[in-house]
């Protein structure tokens with residue numbers, strides 16, 4: 208016999224659930240207050256408890272805690288109205304198995320949820336989540352906070368709520384968003400990623416909302432925006448903190464009402480696009496600095512997932528490395544000494560930096576045997592100094608003025624000698640050298656400017672008239688990609 212406990216002050220909810228769930232092997236017990244809950248919990252063991260977040264005499268979270276203490280095996284579902292979704296998310300952090308929004312529009316979904324809770328034990332459930340994560344390119348690893356993060360992401364995937372993903376650059380915000388999309392019911396619909404920092408305000412507005420013919424110079428025909436194209440899909444707004452205040456107002460309207468206008472348009476359009484947003488800057492601080500709207504942040508961070516930096520999950524490095532070797536289709540392995548050096552380094556560029564290192568090491572070591580030794584690792588990993596310095600000073604140190612000037616002189620000399628040589632010249636190699644020169648020039652100017660702005664990246668980007676994304680790209684922290692990706 209399965210005992211089910213329902214605690215909700217709305218009598219109709221108790222009646223409805225009793226009717227839905229009672230059966231030959233299920234017995235439903237209903238309470239309407241915290242007092243009722245206390246009494247019912249003492250009387251028997253329950254296999255499932257469904258608890259309203261807001262009760263007249265106590266909070267549902269207190270009852271949840273009590274149940275978790277006294278009968279840890281009992282599955283728990285929190286029931287909530289839209290305005291209390293944030294509290295329900297808190298409840299999941301406290302150990303609730305799931306939450307469901309009232310009124311129950313979708314009875315099938317409710318029944319499915321309860322069935323799944325009884326059918327799946329947590330461990331196998333977790334391994335399914337982690338397998339799906341790996342299939343979408345997101346390695347979870349052994350770190351506890353990562354496991355919790357992915358479990359939470361999975362639970363939130365099936366809900367129609369917005370998720371804010373925070374984390375340093377290269378920690379995997381975009382891959383996590385892809386995972387959430389694939390774990391949701393929207394998985395067969397488009398997933399579109401847009402980098403708000405990489406597009407001008409006009410272009411971003413037209414990409415998101417579309418435009419009418421003649422709306423601005425160059426708008427030769429009407430164009431649907433992402434909110435129309437991915438109305439049933441997911442939109443990943445990367446670097447949302449970089450969106451202008453005027454775009455923020457328009458996004459807020461979409462989030463609140465599902466409505467928007469095309470640029471130059473007069474008729475209201477509707478969208479059901481789910482928004483996942485990410486930022487590597489702390490948006491709460493951006494609100495304090497009046498660079499980000501508080502009401503928009505409130506709408507976006509119904510659930511906030513913060514990805515820990517790689518240096519806080521160093522135990523996962525061997526797993527990530529073997530994933531990356533497989534990803535780049537390499538049979539090579541890292542020597543023990545190389546692994547030791549990799550695990551000692553701070554990885555301020557996170558998994559992206561690690562991935563770039565693996566790619567580089569494979570290229571260099573490919574024809575040299577089956578082992579990647581320290582000789583194939585970047586210089587910075589071999590020096591002791593790099594271990595304790597901060598990210599900014601690391602950037603500053605990466606190419607000192609003297610180094611750069613020497614580099615330029617040598618580059619010049621090498622090119623002139625090739626030019627003057629009578630023999631054959633491999634132009635491909637020369638042109639590759641030019642690309643390398645371009646990268647070095649970019650990095651040198653950025654690091655010089657960072658020195659002047661005492662590490663203030665935003666200010667440095669402004670003074671160099673480049674975007675933050677370009678700045679990070681020039682510092683080798685990010686591959687330059689198209690600002691809009693459709694998967």
Ligand SMILES: Nc1ncnc2c1ncn2[C@@H]1O[C@H](COP(=O)(O)OP(=O)(O)OP(=O)(O)O)[C@@H](O)[C@H]1O
Pocket residue numbers: 344345346347374375376377378379380381382383445486487530558559562685
């Ligand atoms: N958990 C992970 N498992 C495997 N690869 C990962 C993981 N996280 C990130 N990566 C890889 O690291 C790189 C950076 O990931 P991603 O672009 O998602 O980071 P990001 O946090 O969105 O960066 P940014 O803030 O610069 O936009 C990608 O190549 C991605 O495939």
